[in-house]
Amino acid sequence: MKKYLSFFRLRFAMGLQYRAAALAGVATQFAWGFMEIMIFRAFYRADPASFPMSFSATVSYLWLQQAFLALFAAWMMENEIFDSIVDGNIAYELCRPVDLYNMWFSRSIATRLSRAVLRCFPILIVAAFLPKPYGITPPASPGHFLLFLVTMILGLLMTVSLCELIYILAFFTISPAGLRLMFDSAADFFAGALIPLPFFPEKMRQVMELLPFASMQNVPLRIYGGSMTGYEMQKAVFLQVFWLAAITFTGKVLCLLAQRRVTVQGG
Amino acid sequence: MITMEHVCKSYKIAKRNAGFGEAVKALFHREYEIIHALNDVSFTIEDGEMVGYIGPNGAGKSSTIKILSGILTPDHGTVLVNGRIPYKNRTRHVSEIGVVFGQRSQLWWDVPVIDSFELLKDIYSIPEPLYRQSLEELTELLNLTELLRSPARQLSLGQRMRCEIAASLLHRPRILFLDEPTIGLDAVSKLAVRDFILKENQSHGTTVILTTHDMQDIEALASRIILIGKGKILMDGTLDDIRRGGDNIDETVAELYRAYDI
Numbered sequence: 172m173k174k175y176l177s178f179f180r181l182r183f184a185m186g187l188q189y190r191a192a193a194l195a196g197v198a199t200q201f202a203w204g205f206m207e208i209m210i211f212r213a214f215y216r217a218d219p220a221s222f223p224m225s226f227s228a229t230v231s232y233l234w235l236q237q238a239f240l241a242l243f244a245a246w247m248m249e250n251e252i253f254d255s256i257v258d259g260n261i262a263y264e265l266c267r268p269v270d271l272y273n274m275w276f277s278r279s280i281a282t283r284l285s286r287a288v289l290r291c292f293p294i295l296i297v298a299a300f301l302p303k304p305y306g307i308t309p310p311a312s313p314g315h316f317l318l319f320l321v322t323m324i325l326g327l328l329m330t331v332s333l334c335e336l337i338y339i340l341a342f343f344t345i346s347p348a349g350l351r352l353m354f355d356s357a358a359d360f361f362a363g364a365l366i367p368l369p370f371f372p373e374k375m376r377q378v379m380e381l382l383p384f385a386s387m388q389n390v391p392l393r394i395y396g397g398s399m400t401g402y403e404m405q406k407a408v409f410l411q412v413f414w415l416a417a418i419t420f421t422g423k424v425l426c427l428l429a430q431r432r433v434t435v436q437g438g
Numbered sequence: 439m440i441t442m443e444h445v446c447k448s449y450k451i452a453k454r455n456a457g458f459g460e461a462v463k464a465l466f467h468r469e470y471e472i473i474h475a476l477n478d479v480s481f482t483i484e485d486g487e488m489v490g491y492i493g494p495n496g497a498g499k500s501s502t503i504k505i506l507s508g509i510l511t512p513d514h515g516t517v518l519v520n521g522r523i524p525y526k527n528r529t530r531h532v533s534e535i536g537v538v539f540g541q542r543s544q545l546w547w548d549v550p551v552i553d554s555f556e557l558l559k560d561i562y563s564i565p566e567p568l569y570r571q572s573l574e575e576l577t578e579l580l581n582l583t584e585l586l587r588s589p590a591r592q593l594s595l596g597q598r599m600r601c602e603i604a605a606s607l608l609h610r611p612r613i614l615f616l617d618e619p620t621i622g623l624d625a626v627s628k629l630a631v632r633d634f635i636l637k638e639n640q641s642h643g644t645t646v647i648l649t650t651h652d653m654q655d656i657e658a659l660a661s662r663i664i665l666i667g668k669g670k671i672l673m674d675g676t677l678d679d680i681r682r683g684g685d686n687i688d689e690t691v692a693e694l695y696r697a698y699d700i
Contacts, residue, residue: 177556263544
């Protein structure tokens, strides 16, 4: 366990040293957040009653999404892992007494956390002071906030375990580019990263909410704004735990298979 | 002790001729060629030996190292290293070996070298006093004092290679695999690395298996030489065995390659 903690520590410390990247990230997230809010504003003006979430709940969803982008963005994968598989540097990782899956897991979590820590505060603070209804509103209740934190952790673990699948599949495909492209688009769409899931047509939404992608940002961000009923929240948390266990298990099995048939590329 | 018996390993490689027409044709019909990287390889290496493993490019040297270090699984044959099957019990096996791939880097690029070392300490669960002792000894022998606090990306190749070797020895492995450790190094760095490997073998009894194209490495280090070509062991002997004509070892080896038609 200690070795994985060390990976986490080193990676986390490393992530904190990229200050310019964090600044650029904050600027991008602000611009993106404002743009999305303006678009939704235009729609809400037409007929606020026809939307599944109140405007202020949608705004909170968007700001939280931007603030914690690094925790949930499926496309933020570890390029170094892909590089090491493609160019064969993975050889070094394989001749160490570590479990590849767990090592990648701790690394990914550290990278995402370090990025989020640097980026979330400026966004949250500014968004909290924005005039109504463009700013972030306080959570629906202390209970909601607590559940928001718990589901956020589950969502982060879920995101990382889905990314692990892509890392491992790269062992089988020579180049991971195609896989990544497909996964990135699918994940963004089905996770509610482009449009929050409640905005989808009823039938479609019911299916989408069952998929593993819905267990990433969809659950915590909606719980925060109080747009889920008690029963819905129970179901969502149950699904998160279920998918986390299922995807992690699949990843571990695939990882063992991959190591058995691995060929190290490039001499 | 290391034993390999009748080990075979083959790779499947997609091949096609040059040109656009051929590329389109390959969309519908792929031609594969099976490359036999290792073809019935057997040898035994005793504890504390220093073995030079030589052969032309593509002879199967790196494949052998990768099988012995537990990264690759052979198609056939049995491999035993210290009584363990490397690829069956990978994590136990690798804690007793050290590997240096001359063409790759194991140091973390963006952090000081010492951070990479500290991480390795935790990865191999090296007890603190042992780690201090190893680090002190390696720092002195490889002259690393100035280098430890710089990020790996800002070291020259020779400096980095010294750090890489130290990184592979921190946990005091009983067996050390060196895959072209002197590639691209200048004369001074080469001598330093050779000198160090020799000392390491004498003082700690580390078994060293070394692949290289630099015949001076072999002359300086290896008491025993295994020659591999086209996936087969062609010769297993001492330096004198291959030094049939002239003193120039490069020519002698080239002669040898020609004689075996590899």
